[in-house]
Amino acid sequence: MATIEFLLNGTPTQCHVPPDTSILTLLRDHLGMTGTKEGCASGDCGACTVAIKGNNDPHFASINGCITPAHQLHGQHLLTVEGLAANGELHPAQRAMVECHGSQCGFCTPGIVMSLFTLHTQQQTHPAPLTPERLEAALGGNLCRCTGYRPIRDAALSMQEVPWNAPQWIDACQPTQTLLSAPQSNTNDIDLFAQPSTLSELTELRRRYPSARLVAGGTDLWLESTQRLAVLNQLIDVTRVEELGRIEESPFNEQPGWWVGAGVTYSQLEPLFAANYPAFAHLLHRLGSQQVRNRGTLGGNIANASPIGDTPPVLLALNAWVELANQDGTRTLPLSDFFLDYKKTALAADEVVSQIFIPRMAEDATLKVWKLSKRREDDISAVLGAFHYRLVDGVLSDVRIAFGGMAGVPKRALKAEAALTGQPVTRESFQAAQRSLADEFQPMSDVRGSQHYRQQAAANLFERLYLSLSAPTQEVMLHAYAH
Structure with missing residues (x-):
């Protein structure tokens, strides 16, 4: 077992737990802190929501404790619902929930309060109107079966009016010397949790432990533990690898664009996408919940190779490339050559996904992304279509179309493009x-x-695109900000 050292509600804490221990299990079973609840154990309901902050983070971010590895807390500050009240005074999120009658059975309430807490801290540092879109983003990952959502929404809108003096410990950081000893148990090949800080260290570990599982956000991998009861006793954490966290504007193959590290989260991608790929930014609103977007990574969504992953079809339509790294160096290949078959990729046993190149769109190019799912937010795609094209003098060119949910892999529609x-x-x-x-x-x-x-839904997306191009000033469907 490796040692984890972190701050828990401002108090230095040290734990020894197996590699596949989640934050939720650590809190409830090892530390006796039962305020955080388990609902779905899959990152959907939000009952397990806690807040986490690293030394370089501007504010706390909400995450799902049930699918986040406990060892990733090393050197971080974890805040739970037990830590919100200070000097006998409730936090404004708690007080607003009480005054607006936002709780009934109370099972989901701690998670909702923690999501409201992170929204409150963001408002304190960067005040902005609490639009319906922002409220939906903040609370879309918290389900409540009792109250309905109106009183919870009222609490969110009123909590900024409640005065609050933040306790001094809330901005505390782990001492730097603690961060120098990341948890690593490499003396036992049966139990391993390694946390490399450089790409070279990561690829060396990958070669040494080819059967170990790489973990970043854990938003998909950890379901093997909570849903299938699989033992994840060999883990290599990539979240501290400095090279994997970069976003750099740089050309590739004489094409301008951005290199995005495989460890960059969806939340970190939002500014880049909002400025350069608005349709991709809109898709992020429907990719999981805020808790998932704070943890899930672009590289993880690609390496997972799910046929219903949300980002690969869009990246295929943008003609993205992927860089793979091992101890001998790196190689690049088009993303369309990366997916071989269902859950099979071009990754060698000793390779990792290191970067993704996303080309800059031409000024006269358009990207449309439409996701079909049973729920508008926090749901998995049934079908996702991405359409890239240029329309010059009424003629289509540079057409690239890709679908998720239509084959064993995310796939370009080459015949439709040719048509x-x-x-x-x-x-x-x-x-x-x-x-x-x-x-x-x-x-x-x-x-x-x-x-x-x-098949019918994919065909209908072509109909939607045709109608959009035929009558560009008219709404083809009822408007929704997240499509």
């Missing part, structure tokens, strides 16, 4: 693109949609 390239915006050209889908895609049937549904 539209060089063609005017006519019903005939789009019908030809729709017909080509049957030749290229044979989607599976599952709980999210039948094969017929997916």
